[in-house]
Structure formats: structure tokens, C-alpha cells
Amino acid sequence: MNELDTATLIAIEEEIKYISQNIEYFIDEYGYIEDKDNGTGKAKFKLWDEQKKVLREIAENRLNIILKARQLGITWLSLWFALFNMIFSVGYTVVALSKRDDDAKELVHRMEFMLENLPKWLIIRKKDAQKGHKGIMWEATAHEIEIFRENEENSRFIAMPSARDSGRSFTASLVILDEWAFQQWAEEIWTAAYPTVNRPTGGKVIGLSTAKRMTLFEKICKQYQDFGFHRIFLSWRADPRRTDEWYEGAKKALAAGQKYLQEYPNTPEEAFSAGEGTSFPEFSKDIHVCKPFKIPEHWRKWRCGDNGYTDPFWFGWLTVSEDGQVFLYREFTRSPEEERITYSEQAKKVVELSKYTEIEHGVLVEKEEKIDFTVIGVDAWNKHHRDQTGKSIVDYYNEGGLTDCIKAITDRKLRKATLHEYLKPYFDKNTGKWTAKLQIFDTCKAVIKTLPELINDEKDPEKVADCEIDHPYDGLGYGLIAYHVQKSKPVENEKTEIQKHKEKLARRLKNARKKRRIS
Numbered sequence: 001m002n003e004l005d006t007a008t009l010i011a012i013e014e015e016i017k018y019i020s021q022n023i024e025y026f027i028d029e030y031g032y033i034e035d036k037d038n039g040t041g042k043a044k045f046k047l048w049d050e051q052k053k054v055l056r057e058i059a060e061n062r063l064n065i066i067l068k069a070r071q072l073g074i075t076w077l078s079l080w081f082a083l084f085n086m087i088f089s090v091g092y093t094v095v096a097l098s099k100r101d102d103d104a105k106e107l108v109h110r111m112e113f114m115l116e117n118l119p120k121w122l123i124i125r126k127k128d129a130q131k132g133h134k135g136i137m138w139e140a141t142a143h144e145i146e147i148f149r150e151n152e153e154n155s156r157f158i159a160m161p162s163a164r165d166s167g168r169s170f171t172a173s174l175v176i177l178d179e180w181a182f183q184q185w186a187e188e189i190w191t192a193a194y195p196t197v198n199r200p201t202g203g204k205v206i207g208l209s210t211a212k213r214m215t216l217f218e219k220i221c222k223q224y225q226d227f228g229f230h231r232i233f234l235s236w237r238a239d240p241r242r243t244d245e246w247y248e249g250a251k252k253a254l255a256a257g258q259k260y261l262q263e264y265p266n267t268p269e270e271a272f273s274a275g276e277g278t279s280f281p282e283f284s285k286d287i288h289v290c291k292p293f294k295i296p297e298h299w300r301k302w303r304c305g306d307n308g309y310t311d312p313f314w315f316g317w318l319t320v321s322e323d324g325q326v327f328l329y330r331e332f333t334r335s336p337e338e339e340r341i342t343y344s345e346q347a348k349k350v351v352e353l354s355k356y357t358e359i360e361h362g363v364l365v366e367k368e369e370k371i372d373f374t375v376i377g378v379d380a381w382n383k384h385h386r387d388q389t390g391k392s393i394v395d396y397y398n399e400g401g402l403t404d405c406i407k408a409i410t411d412r413k414l415r416k417a418t419l420h421e422y423l424k425p426y427f428d429k430n431t432g433k434w435t436a437k438l439q440i441f442d443t444c445k446a447v448i449k450t451l452p453e454l455i456n457d458e459k460d461p462e463k464v465a466d467c468e469i470d471h472p473y474d475g476l477g478y479g480l481i482a483y484h485v486q487k488s489k490p491v492e493n494e495k496t497e498i499q500k501h502k503e504k505l506a507r508r509l510k511n512a513r514k515k516r517r518i519s
Contacts, residue, residue, distance in 0.1 A: 012121050020088040023059070023081070024052055032117040033076045034110070042117060050238035051077055058206060061230035062197075065180075066208035067221050067271055068234040070263045078176050078206050079110055082157060085174065087123060087136060091153030096176040097162050097193070099183055104159040105142055107178065111157055112140045123147070164188045172196045174204045181209040181217035190216060211262055213277035213455055221268065233271075236264035251434070252427075273452030279416065279464045282423045283451045287434045292441045295319050295329055303350065303374040304408075304479025306471040307393050309340055314446060314471040315350050317369075318479045325437055326422065326483065328476065331444040336468075343393050347400025350374075375408045375482040377474065408478035409485065412463040415477035422480055423451075438480070447472040 019026040024047060031045035047055070051073060058064050058081055068074050082094040098104040115123060115138050126137040126148060137148045145157040160166055162183040175193050180186065197203025207229075209217050224231040236242055236250075247264065254260035261284060265271035273283060295301070299322075305315040317330035332353055334341060341349070354369045380393040394405050422438035440447055450472045457463040464473060 016122065023084045024055060026084055027055075027077075027080050030118055030122070031080055032114065033073065034113055042113075045073070045076065045080065047077075048238065048240055050234060054232055054234070055081065057230065057232055058204075062203065063205045063227070063229045064207065064232060065217070065220050065224055065229045066206065066232045066234065067268055068208060068210060068232075069236040069238065069265055069271075070210060072234050072238050074208050074234065075107075075178055076110065078178075078208060079107065079114065081206070082174055082176065083111060083114055086147050086155035086157060089155065089173070090149065092155040092173045093171065094155075094157045094174045094176065095172040095193070095196070096157065096159040096178060097166055097183065097189060098159065098178050099162060101161040103178065104161050107159040107176075108140060108143060108145060108157070111145050115140075115145070162186070162189055164192075166192065171199075172203065174206070177205070177207040177209075179209045180207040181212035181215045186216040211265070211271035213272060218272055221272070231268075233268050235266050237266075269452065277455050278452065279454040279456050280419060280423055280451050282420070282425060282436075284425070284434075285448065287425050288423060288436055288438060288440055289442050289448055290327075290439045292329065292443055295327070297370075300372060301369055302372045302479065302483065303354075304475045304482065305350075305374065305376050306475035306478070307343070307377060307380045308471055309343065311468065312336055312471055313341075313346055314475045315346070315374075316444070316447070316472070316475050316479055317354070317371075318483065320483070325435075325439060326480065328438070328440045328444050328447060328479075330441070331446055331472070333446045333472065343396035344400035347397040347402035351401040371404065373482070374402060374405050375478045376405050377478060378407045378410055380405070381407060406482065409481050410478070413460075414481060415474070416462060416464050418480050418484075419473070419477055447476060 019030070027045055028047055032042045033045045034041060035043035054066070054074065054077060058078075066074055082096075086092045086094060096104070096107050098107060116125070121135070123136045123138055124133070126139040129135075129137050134150055139146055139148075143159050147155040149155075162185055164185045166185075166189050172193070175197055177183065177189075177193075183189065193205075197205055207217065207220070211221075212218065220227045220229055221231060236247060250264050251260045254263060261270045261273055261281070270284075272278070273281070299319045301317065301319045303315060303317055305313065307313055312334050314333040315331065316328050318326055318328055320326050330353060332346075332350060351368075354371055355366055356369065357364050357366050359365070376394065376397070380397070383390055383392050397403075397405055419438075423436055425434045425436050427433075428435045442448070450469055453469060454464050454467070454473055457465045464470060
């Protein structure tokens with residue numbers, strides 16, 4: 001071996017030693033990912049700042065759950081993390097679980113692509129190695145990749161579709177749960193997989209996905225500390241190439257159903273506000289929430305509410321502008337942790353909140369808003385068998401000064417359909433912004449918090465599932481439906497010729513009687 005060969009070998013040995021201790025450099029310098037848009041089929045995996053941050057957090061934490069926007073390269077990043085450890089650790093086993101068998105094979109395909117594009121002095125496919133090769137080698141099957149070392153335990157990458165018994169028959173150094181929220185049998189799989197990594201000496205989990213409601217993934221994302229997880233959230237801004245203009249274009253393209261909130265969320269709350277199973281995916285703070293302003297006195301106003309005592313009650317104040325846009329401008333409720341309030345005291349507070357003061361001729365004058373009616377759920381008119389006075393809830397409201405109550409239309413399908421109609425976004429050419437028929441003052445925090453958390457009834461998606469947080473939704477729905485009923489006029493039936501003739505005779509008779517009285 002000549003001097004140049006020796007120098008090259010020394011340089012390679014030094015490079016291998018350096019990259020074995022620096023995963024960011026390893027990926028930046030030698031990592032490739034597939035790119036079907038640039039004509040070559042591949043691109044260097046140059047890490048963004050947010051990807052580097054994710055890489056560090058994965059390394060530092062054992063249980064990781066990653067909630068992310070679409071197309072941020074996090075699956076590629078997780079695979080590169082796995083491959084780095086498979087190459088530079090002895091006997092490192094990675095188990096990757098996907099939605100379907102095709103998805104599992106795709107992960108193996110990606111890992112194979114990554115290996116093929118690494119330098120041959122680092123690792124080589126076994127069938128391409130010369131006889132007697134002493135370096136690291138690899139080979140692949142449809143569901144597995146194995147990395148060979150001379151006289152050392154091999155590392156393995158095993159990909160499989162989600163099934164009830166997935167993950168029971170092996171011990172893993174790393175478990176990757178790809179698109180975890182969309183995996184069938186997620187709870188059963190987690191129950192099986194967790195013991196494989198729950199060892200005193202380590203074991204790591206990377207669970208990554210976009211949002212989906214009513215899943216184990218959502219539960220862990222929202223209660224990650226209770227489950228012992230470290231949560232990582234990546235908004236659409238994680239890709240530095242995405243601008244505000246790009247985001248506005250995505251909003252326009254995905255405005256129907258507000259799918260852009262699920263695909264390109266700004267916050268974890270936004271991600272789950274539009275996930276599958278969400279009752280009102282179209283709800284968006286950007287579109288439906290506005291800053292308070294002084295309501296013109298001539299605007300029509302009415303109140304709505306859903307009664308409660310043990311469960312929190314909710315009252316709302318609604319008004320409508322000249323162009324038909326409805327504003328929820330005030331709410332009154334309590335949190336479950338706060339002290340209960342009797343029905344009569346609730347009514348007194350509602351009346352009190354409907355008062356305001358103005359200066360007239362230099363004097364402070366108290367006035368009361370002109371409220372057309374207060375619509376309440378029909379059960380407020382029922383007399384409870386445990387109430388010895390024989391009074392209904394509305395009777396107590398009347399005692400508290402709330403005397404304008406009317407019964408709500410409580411059809412659950414109609415309520416949900418009405419909210420959809422009022423939340424449906426439309427583009428206002430005058431302002432150049434998206435808006436909707438319903439606007440909510442940002443002070444109405446209970447409604448703003450509740451609407452994105454509601455889910456569909458499993459048996460009938462045209463209804464919102466009954467739950468302990470639905471009081472603001474019910475009350476608001478009552479108010480919007482009642483507004484339509486109040487402003488609508490019944491359609492007059494076409495009268496028959498006989499009816500017209502009888503009415504004509506009646507008018508003649510009435511006029512004749514008048515003439516006789518005058519004479």
C-alpha cells in the first residue's frame with residue numbers, strides 16, 4: 001500500500017470516528033432523501049433549524065410524540081436517526097409500525113434508498129462486497145433490513161403493518177410509530193410495544209403523525225406529561241421556505257372544511273380543531289373570532305342559554321348587523337371548578353350584564369339593552385320531582401328578573417346544520433379577508449374553546465356527540481335557530497276561488513252594516 005492509500009485510509013478512519021459522534025453532521029454531509037421534482041430523484045437532506053431541534057430532542061428523551069404539519073420530512077428524519085444508530089451501535093433493533101403493509105414496505109424502501117446513497121467506504125450492500133470484505137454490510141428484504149458486522153451482533157430494521165399483536169415478539173432499541181393517529185388497533189399495539197422498550201438500560205419511542213380526533217395519539221398529545229412523553233410540535237412554519245403568502249394560498253385551496261388547520265396548523269389546538277371526527281372543522285380563530293366593538297343601538301339583540309346547576313350553565317348575547325352578520329358579543333358561564341350558582345342568581349346576573357351606563361347631559365345614566373327575547377332549552381320548563389315547590393327552572397329565572405324566556409327548538413341535527421351554515425367561510429372581496437356569517441368576540445372564551453373540541457356522534461355524524469362540555473354549543477345553537485324562526489314569516493297558502501268569493505261576500509255584508517248604522 002503506497003503513502004496515498006495510507007493517507008486515504010487514515011482520513012476515512014478519522015471521518016468515520018467523527019461522524020459516529022455527530023449525527024447532524026452525518027445527515028447533512030452524507031444524507032439523501034428522495035426528491036421526485038428535481039429530475040435526479042434525490043436531494044441532499046440539508047437539515048432546517050427545526051429539524052435539528054427535533055433531532056436533539058429525540059436523542060435527549062426516551063418517549064417522544066411528534067404532532068406535525070404535513071410534508072416536513074419528519075419520517076425521513078426518524079429513519080436517519082434510526083440508521084445512524086444501526087450503523088454505529090452494535091445489535092441496534094428498530095421496529096417501525098405503519099398503517100398498512102404497503103406503508104411498511106415503503107419505510108423499508110426509504111431505508112434501502114438511504115443506504116444505497118451512503119459512501120461505500122462506510123457501508124456496502126452485501127452482494128456488492130468483494131470476498132473477504134471486513135467493513136459493514138447490509139441487505140434488505142420486503143420488510144426488513146439487516147446490517148452486518150464481523151464478529152458482532154447485527155442491527156435490524158423491521159417494518160410491519162399495524163395489527164393487534166404487532167410488537168409482541170421482540171425487544172426493540174427503538175420503536176417508530178409512523179402516522180400513529182391513523183393506525184388501527186393503536187391502543188393494543190401500544191400496550192404490546194411499550195414493554196419492548198421499557199427497560200432500565202433504555203429503549204426509545206418516536207410516535208409521529210398529523211392530527212386525528214378520538215385517537216390514542218390525540219389523548220397522549222393532550223396529556224403527554226401524564227403518559228411520560230415528551231411532546232414535539234411542528235407548525236407549517238418549520239419549513240423555512242414557506243411564507244405567509246404560501247400559507248394564504250394553502251388556506252384558499254383547502255378552505256372547504258378548514259382542512260388547512262389539520263394539514264398546516266399553527267398550534268396543537270389548531271391541529272386537532274380540524275381532525276377527523278371533529279364536528280366543526282371549519283371553525284378558525286382567524287375567521288370567526290373578532291375584537292370587541294361597541295354594538296350600534298339599533299342592531300337587534302337577543303339572548304340564548306343552556307341551563308345548568310351541577311353542570312355549568314351558559315348564557316350568550318347575540319346581535320345582528322344590517323347585512324345579516326350575527327355577532328356573539330357576550331357570554332356568562334362558570335367553570336366546573338367554580339362555586340355553583342342558583343338559577344335565580346344566574347338570572348339576576350344575566351339581567352345585570354344586560355345593563356350599561358352612558359353620559360347624558362353630563363350625568364351618568366344606567367340603561368338596559370333592548371333584548372327581544374331569551375331562548376332556553378325546553379327542559380327548563382319541566383318541573384323536577386325533587387323540587388318540593390313545584391317550580392320549573394324558568395320560574396326561578398322569572399324570580400331573578402329574566403322574564404322574556406321562550407322555548408328553544410332542540411332538534412340536534414338542525415342545531416348542527418345551523419352552526420355549519422353560520423361557520424361556513426366565505427371570501428369578502430371588500431376586505432380581502434375570509435369571514436363567516438357568525439363572528440364571536442374574543443371575550444367569549446368558553447365558546448371559542450368548546451367549538452373545536454366537539455366531536456360527532458359515532459352513530460349519527462349529523463349530530464354532535466353529547467358530552468359534558470357542550471353547553472356553550474347548545475345555547476348558541478338555540479340562539480341561532482330562534483333568530484331564524486323569529487325573522488321568518490309563514491308562507492300564505494293560495495286561496496281557492498270559493499274562499500275568495502266567501503271573503504268578498506263577507507266584506508260586502510260588513511260594509512252594508514256600517515252604512516245602516518250611519519243612517
